[in-house]
Amino acid sequence: MNYSETIAYLHSLTDYEKTRLERYTAETLDLSRVERLLEAMGNPHHSFRAVHIAGTKGKGSTAALCEASLRAAGYRTGLYTSPHLHTFRERIQVVGQKIAREEIVALVEEYRPVIEHIRGVTTFEAITALGFLHFARVGVEIAVVEVGLGGRLDATNVIVPEVSIITSLSFDHTHLLGDTLDKIAYEKAGIVKPGIPVVSAPQQEEAAAVIESVARQRGAPLTKVGHDWQYTAGAAELDGQHFTARRIIGGGSVFDGAYWTPLLGRHQLENATCAIAALDILSRRGLEIPGEAVREGLRTVHWPGRLEMLSREPLVVVDCAHNPYSAQVLRQALDEWFPGKKWVLIFGASTDKDIVGMLRALLPLSAHLIVTRSDHPRAASPVELADMAATAGGGAEVSVNPRKALRRGLALLGAEYGLLATGSIFLVADVREEWARYTGAPLPENDGE
Numbered sequence: 001m002n003y004s005e006t007i008a009y010l011h012s013l014t015d016y017e018k019t020r021l022e023r024y025t026a027e028t029l030d031l032s033r034v035e036r037l038l039e040a041m042g043n044p045h046h047s048f049r050a051v052h053i054a055g056t057k058g059k060g061s062t063a064a065l066c067e068a069s070l071r072a073a074g075y076r077t078g079l080y081t082s083p084h085l086h087t088f089r090e091r092i093q094v095v096g097q098k099i100a101r102e103e104i105v106a107l108v109e110e111y112r113p114v115i116e117h118i119r120g121v122t123t124f125e126a127i128t129a130l131g132f133l134h135f136a137r138v139g140v141e142i143a144v145v146e147v148g149l150g151g152r153l154d155a156t157n158v159i160v161p162e163v164s165i166i167t168s169l170s171f172d173h174t175h176l177l178g179d180t181l182d183k184i185a186y187e188k189a190g191i192v193k194p195g196i197p198v199v200s201a202p203q204q205e206e207a208a209a210v211i212e213s214v215a216r217q218r219g220a221p222l223t224k225v226g227h228d229w230q231y232t233a234g235a236a237e238l239d240g241q242h243f244t245a246r247r248i249i250g251g252g253s254v255f256d257g258a259y260w261t262p263l264l265g266r267h268q269l270e271n272a273t274c275a276i277a278a279l280d281i282l283s284r285r286g287l288e289i290p291g292e293a294v295r296e297g298l299r300t301v302h303w304p305g306r307l308e309m310l311s312r313e314p315l316v317v318v319d320c321a322h323n324p325y326s327a328q329v330l331r332q333a334l335d336e337w338f339p340g341k342k343w344v345l346i347f348g349a350s351t352d353k354d355i356v357g358m359l360r361a362l363l364p365l366s367a368h369l370i371v372t373r374s375d376h377p378r379a380a381s382p383v384e385l386a387d388m389a390a391t392a393g394g395g396a397e398v399s400v401n402p403r404k405a406l407r408r409g410l411a412l413l414g415a416e417y418g419l420l421a422t423g424s425i426f427l428v429a430d431v432r433e434e435w436a437r438y439t440g441a442p443l444p445e446n447d448g449e
Contacts (some may be wrong), residue, residue: 003101007088007106011113014406015123017083018148018377029153030284033121036156037129040114044136048078049157049287051144051278054151054188055167057326058201060270061263061303062167065275069146070282070298073093073289076142077136080156082124085305085429092131094138098445099131106386107134124148142287150177152190164191164198164220168267170325181304185210194218196244197285199277201270202226231273233266234258234332236308236337243269245276253280254291261298264307265333266340272298296364305428306367307333310435314410315341315418318432320425322349323358330422331365342367343420344409346402347385348427352376355385359392369396370413372405374426402430 001009007036011018038045053059060081077095084090089098106113107130116119128148135143138204145161147154166188177187185207192198192211198220200211202286208224215222223229227246228249234242242263255276261268276294283289307330310316315338321330334341345366349355363369371385380388382398389396399405402421409419421431429444436443 001105003105006105009108009112010123010126011101013065013121013123013126017123017160019168025153027256029122029155030120031153031155031158034125034129034158036118037111037125040131041111041129041133042136042328045132047136048140049142050161051142051163051165052156052159052161052191053145053165053167054145054147054154054191055165056170056184056323056405057329058167058274059146059165060163061268061296061306062271063144063146064301064303065261065263065272065298066165066278067093067297068096068136068301069275069279069294070142070144070289072296072300073287074292075270075287076139076141078131078140080128080131080135080143081146082127083147083425085425086433086446091127094133094135094140095130101136103341104130105204109449112415121156122155125155132159142156142282145189146323150187150190154191156164157191161196162285163278164193164285165198165278166191166198166200166211167271167274168201169203170323181207182210186214189214192218192220195220197221197223197281199223199274200225201274208395210318210382213245213290223281225270225273225277229273229277231269233269236264238337240264240412241266241269242310245273247277247280254283255280255294257291259295259298261301263301263303264309264337265329266336267333268306269328302327305425305432307337310432311439314413316421316435317418318421318428320428321358321422322353322424324354324361327361327422331361334365334420338418341418343418344368344412345371346370346372346405346419346421346427347396347423348372348374348382348401348402348408349380349385349423350376350426351380351384352378353424355380355388356392359389361392362422363389363392363394367417368395368409369394370405371396372399372402372427374402374430375425376424376426379424379426393394402427403437406431410438
């Protein structure tokens with residue numbers, strides 16, 4: 001197989017990123033399949049240390065912050081994330097470099113017979129096992145691994161990490177994970193391992209209670225950002241923001257002090273402090289991590305599509321907000337970074353999301369709403385989105401694709417407006433690519449998946 005055929009083969013397996021998963025159960029998501037895959041590969045996940053990250057919002061940013069800091073400390077790092085923004089190869093990275101096409105082809109060709117021998121292997125399970133095998137073969141010392149969905153039954157939950165992180169929890173995938181925060185927290189806290197330290201972002205009361213209970217039952221030392229670690233916001237700039245972080249409980253840390261990160265939005269300070277707290281735990285578990293390496297990691301981290309400013313003039317911003325809570329956090333960040341600005345809003349979302357809830361959060365800052373759809377099987381049609389906008393209390397202009405939506409949005413801009421594209425990672429990817437074509441900039445790397 002060539003590279004395109006290899007990616008098509010992986011997606012030919014049961015692919016719950018493209019088709020709706022109806023049940024989040026141990027029968028549907030059977031971790032024994034991943035364990036058997038990995039056993040056939042020689043249990044590669046036992047050859048490297050790991051940081052494991054679950055959450056509703058911020059887990060990708062937190063993963064990127066951890067990996068950048070560990071890489072700055074001199075470690076040979078792996079980064080496993082999903083979904084990807086532009087190319088599948090973003091999901092499996094070593095020391096900041098995406099896996100090569102040839103490496104993916106070789107891995108799949110070698111282990112395709114094993115994948116097909118184990119009945120029911122899903123796309124994500126196969127990719128997870130192959131990613132761990134790649135990390136082992138290239139000598140990764142520590143991998144930062146982001147959960148795909150939930151936590152308890154996620155394919156990544158076969159690892160025993162040095163530290164686990166649970167970022168901010170809110171309502172998402174409620175038909176799978178539960179319709180209350182305590183049910184969602186229980187699934188996310190499924191990554192907590194006996195005796196393994198866990199870091200939690202500030203949580204709502206019912207979610208915090210579940211995390212604390214699970215950690216206590218499993219003898220997992222719990223560090224809470226907002227209690228054990230505190231952060232204080234500093235000056236905010238269009239290029240980034242300053243803040244300070246400090247360990248309050250258990251004495252000071254070598255990581256106490258001032259930081260700067262290019263990630264915008266005060267919610268990123270919460271993610272950054274989770275990363276710092278986890279790195280502090282790693283340092284106390286024997287990893288050599290100088291304080292300056294953490295500062296460099298936070299200073300140089302690259303995580304596109306998250307409150308990302310593509311242009312200042314005209315003002316063009318993209319963000320991957322994909323549920324009502326994320327949309328509300330986005331609105332608050334825009335109010336702080338761009339006070340008084342109204343937005344021409346390009347919006348597209350997946351059918352399994354609370355679209356009306358997102359629109360209700362975003363419509364107050366919108367001067368004009370354009371609804372469109374990304375090139376993804378689960379994307380809601382623009383006509384459906386327009387109907388939901390009416391339900392949310394607003395009107396919408398329908399655009400058949402992101403290319404036309406972007407050009408229409410730019411035509412509507414005045415000095416008082418900015419252009420914002422949000423609603424899903426897939427829409428953000430399309431708009432980033434269309435913006436590059438519009439401006440003549442180099443296109444983001446895209447292998448056509």
